[in-house]
Amino acid sequence: MAFSVAFQQHFQAWMQRRTPASRHVKLGQRQIFILPNRYGMSFLALVLLIFVLGTNYQNNLMLGFAFWLVAIFVFSILLTFQNLSGIELRAGASGRDFIGQPIPHHWHIEGKREHYGLRVLTQDEVIFLEKVGPTAIGEITTEVVYTHRGRQPAPRLRVETRFPFGWVTAWTWFQPDQYAIVWPLPLDHQAIPNTDVEGRLETLQQRRQSQSDLDQARPYQSGDTPRRVLWRQYARRGVLLVKTPPPDGLLTQTFSLHQVEHLALEQGLEQLSCWMAEAFEAEQAWALDLGDEFIPLSCGIEHFQHCLSRLALMGDQDDV
């Protein structure tokens, strides 16, 4: 057992070297693996039978026929290889969604010549492409359900073909260099969104950021509270501008990592996600404070998705 484990590891490493993650692959000798399959074996058995019959009956024509079929078999190895060689696999875009939801990954398969009978195998389905060529580009979407949040790689795919005669299988593995962003589930862990924490922990940076939000400003009108005046801009330009107050009935809040400090990271993220989901459903606006990153106040689906994505990528080393 140890030997097979070691062999497997070695084999996996070898495969990784030959088919690393990439955005674009043009299939050639290095990427294509080719072997006769069981139909090919049964074909060879048939040829052997014809050969034996021809030898027994001393029938030269049967022998010639058997030889011819063997030559065709060997040639079909080349034909099947050629059917796969020259194909270009391109990674496309991946989707974003919660844990447990199917997330689509798009990618393309194209070729300058005509390629027929391609089968794409993902983990649980088989997509059959009759023809890929200059006029027919294959657009494949595979959907994967993830169980962990974060930047999850697209699944490894196997592209294989048995065209033209079905005796030989040529295949390659493709690891598209694309990632899905899996958001943490909105689960309530009973933390309290401590809104007055906001005032105490408002840092200089945040103040500067919120004050420089010029696209939320409008000219001063009498009656505006002086607290909302953008004094720095007045000092610079001499124009009195007032921060637009949030619309009536719209609560503003800032969610922060500090509010969920007492929880574990994952649960904390889930809690934040839950708050944001509630805020989104109630059509409220919010801002998100993630320590070294601050997402300013906004509302709407895109804001929601953006925030969730930042939550999902928490702790991710190589940020996109």
Added chain:
Amino acid sequence: MQLTTPQWQRVLMLLQGVQLMLAIPAFLLLPFWVVIVPLISGAWQWGVLQGRLRTWSVWPKLAVLLALPTLLVLAGFHPTSLEFYVALAYIGGALKLLEMRTYRDALLVVLMALFLLACFFLLNQGIAYAVYATIGSTICLVALAALHAPIGLKFVDGWRIAVRASLVTAPFMIALFMLFPRLDPLWRMPLTSDVARTGISSTMAPGDIAQLVQSDELVFRAQFEGEMPNPEDLYWRVMTLDYYNGERWYQSAERGNLPGRQNLQPSEPLVAETGTERWAYELTLAPTGQRWVPTLEHLIAGYGANAVRTADQRLVWRSALNRADRLTAQAASTVVWRNQEQQRSALRLPSTGNQRTRALADELRQASANDEEFAWRVMRLFAADEFSYTLQPGTMTGRDSIDEFLFTHQAGFCAHYAEAFVYMMRAAGVPARVVVGYLGGQRSADGRYLRVRQREAHAWAEVWLNDAWLRFDPTSMVAPNRLEFQLDDRVVDASALPRNEWLGEGGPVWLQRLYWQWDGVQYNWQRWVLNFSEQDQARIWQQWLLSESVKSVVVFTSFAFLSLFGSWYIVLQIAKNKYKWGVRGLEYRARKYCRRRAPDLADFEGLNGWAERLKERDPDLSAALSSFAAAYLPLVYGRDASDPQLYRSARQQLQNLERITRR
């Protein structure tokens, strides 16, 4: 791999095309009604695809398959003939069309088609069928290509792929054909072909020759080294017939009168007299289904792998000739006879019948000084005006058929004259026998070889005189022209013969030339393809390649390659399926059972993950799965990996799981 309905329709269309392609040679080589089977099964399958018919269940199909051999025997096939087995394979392949549900079935249909194309070679080895078989296998390749991309692949493109594959591999096929060593048959093949062979059989009655004369079928070709003998010397001996039972002549053995026995008693071979004319020739024989070999008189030497010399100076094959074969032999004009036997059997006559002939024989013998003179008297008898040569003399049967011929009809053909002659010889106590064979033949346009057809069949006599068997041909007295020309050039009774004006004899010159060219092509086909033998191969190796030991190297390397390949493939298959066996197999089976109740569980998740998921949906299953995982995971990942106790408990949990999920 499953195909959608439109894909299946396309595939089925091409498979019908393949069956149609097979039907044509089946129609010609097997009894015509066998082609009805694929028509029915193809139409049925088409109906199934349209949704109008249901597929057959297992039992009717099994019943038909088991009943098939008996049906074929009842229909007239002989169970030890090649046609029987080929018809069985053909009908079996046609019935496969009824059983097409998956990709694998369609592939099997095409493989069977290729197998049948090969099997038909056993029944027919002409050039026409060889060309047809190559086209047919290209069609099979097109069907295979379309099976793998039914709708995306246009027919033209598929055809192009198949033709390219066929043509590119042709040189390799020729190279293998010429260089791959021919092995000896692995076991005795008792199967022979059913086709009734026309031609000289092991017995003769006069009517047989008359029938043969109407056939243009080629019997053999003879290529001479140097000069060809004159037409009147071209006596090809096929059989000597010793025993006459009053109706037919038979070859006999020394003991008893069993028809058909060969005379394999050893005797001295003939030796050519010094200074006499000699001829060396090579025979290429079409399959006759018989054991005789036509050899030119007088045979002094014969070389052939399977031929033996008989006591009456002929050659016979060791077993009936069922495929074309070759032979070289030499003949000489005059020979020295030494120690020849067999006179006694050459004297027997039936005790009764033909009194007038016997009387005449006595009379002529009395008038002669010795046996030789007597023989010539009888010959001159036939030269009289009353006797004529005709192929349709009317029937002469019964006990006194020879009397009838000599005294009433006085017209007949070679067999009658030979018969009568031998009868009279024997009646007077002179040993004589009937010889059946061929006389003459068609010379090729370039004079290099001879074509002998059935219509050249002839019968004459041999008489034991002066310690030698001398040829006496009564026909030379009656129709001397017969010896010089072919039968249909000069025939006394022209109305009897079907004239063959087109080929070779009458007709325009260009047509004649075409005829001989086609004959040359067929001869070369037979010589270089069908009869490509080990000697030819050895010559190629010696002339063009280095040595004969290279042959064994070729055999060795090809078998080594094959076995390496095969074992590698087996190892790969084992490795691929290892997860189903041993300890890992427990997990495989556990997952299989869980999927019965919850088919949507994903593969990449662990067992505990599955248990979590199922906690609300299916608590029993979840609990069972958890306990299994608790027992199994330490077995694989823990430190006590080979603890049999753990293994047993894991298996118990697995059985529990199985029981729960059983429906």
